Amino acid sequence: MSVPPVGVLLLDKPTGLSSNAAVQRVRRLARGRKAGHCGSLDPLASGMLPICLGEATRLAGELLEGRKAYRFGLLLGERSATGDAEGEIVERRPVPPLTPQAVLEALERFAGSQLQVPPMYSALKREGVPLYRLARAGLEVPRAARPIVIDEIQLLRLEGAHLELSVLCSKGTYVRVLAEDIARALETCGRLESLRREYVEPFVNEPMVSLEQLAEASACGHPWPLLRPDRAVWHLPPLRLDASQARLLCCGQVIALPHAAAARWRLYDADGRFLGLGVTSEGGQLRVQRLFSVPLAV
Numbered sequence: 001m002s003v004p005p006v007g008v009l010l011l012d013k014p015t016g017l018s019s020n021a022a023v024q025r026v027r028r029l030a031r032g033r034k035a036g037h038c039g040s041l042d043p044l045a046s047g048m049l050p051i052c053l054g055e056a057t058r059l060a061g062e063l064l065e066g067r068k069a070y071r072f073g074l075l076l077g078e079r080s081a082t083g084d085a086e087g088e089i090v091e092r093r094p095v096p097p098l099t100p101q102a103v104l105e106a107l108e109r110f111a112g113s114q115l116q117v118p119p120m121y122s123a124l125k126r127e128g129v130p131l132y133r134l135a136r137a138g139l140e141v142p143r144a145a146r147p148i149v150i151d152e153i154q155l156l157r158l159e160g161a162h163l164e165l166s167v168l169c170s171k172g173t174y175v176r177v178l179a180e181d182i183a184r185a186l187e188t189c190g191r192l193e194s195l196r197r198e199y200v201e202p203f204v205n206e207p208m209v210s211l212e213q214l215a216e217a218s219a220c221g222h223p224w225p226l227l228r229p230d231r232a233v234w235h236l237p238p239l240r241l242d243a244s245q246a247r248l249l250c251c252g253q254v255i256a257l258p259h260a261a262a263a264r265w266r267l268y269d270a271d272g273r274f275l276g277l278g279v280t281s282e283g284g285q286l287r288v289q290r291l292f293s294v295p296l297a298v
Helices: 019-029 054-064 100-108 131-136 175-185 211-220 229-233 243-250
Strands: 007-013 035-037 046-053 068-076 078-080 089-092 112-116 146-159 162-169 190-200 238-240 263-268 274-280 285-296
Touching: 007 019, 007 054, 007 211, 007 229, 019 035, 019 046, 019 211, 035 054, 046 054, 046 229, 054 229, 054 285, 068 175, 100 146, 100 175, 112 175, 162 175, 175 190, 229 274, 243 274, 243 285
Parallel strands: 046 190, 078 190, 238 263
Antiparallel strands: 007 046, 035 046, 068 162, 068 190, 078 089, 112 146, 146 162, 263 274, 274 285
């Protein structure tokens, strides 16, 4: 098997598999290579799960900050304990006659910045215990509302009690909770029928790869379709250093760049090889934030 030493894999996670289980399958196919996912998906959700391999795991935190785009199905008239198709139905309500215009007017209320209370069935922890474990034990504890941003929300289809919608949202947004809130705004209750993550920024319109495709590539000795690691920090401006500056930086020294603005940078050497991340102060002092042990050709 030929697998590049580092990179970002855009896995199309299938339903029925947890994010951690998906990462473990990737690691086995990569013969134990270090790997970590960037933003988990529920087992019942499918879609883009960025996985950093090798030293690219140093940049995983950057991907957690990006916006996410989802496509989801909302079934009106019943609410489950988990907010999706997995949980027990705990409430049923009639569904009023709806028109696309009425749904659009309700969706407008959810655009922009708002506060959202995380669900009990989540991986958030209280005194070290995941909330979903407490929920399975029949317990419910107070959860502080968290700020989220809904940048775009659209109605794709309305058919009786079934809605299909898309949303572009900030990190930390629970689509299950959003679906329940939309149902309440339509004067009924609801739960997720389906959930697919279309992309994680900055990987808009990038192709994904399935576990089956990875297994086939590994069996045939073909290279994996990994993105170069600096794609994870494409939102940062590039800064190219000469050979002397790159050598000093790699030795942990501070470099004086009088004309550089105070900012975070993705760093490259004179040959265009990716070195890592750095930050400049107001006085133009460049310090390393994350450095790769070996410069990467990009």
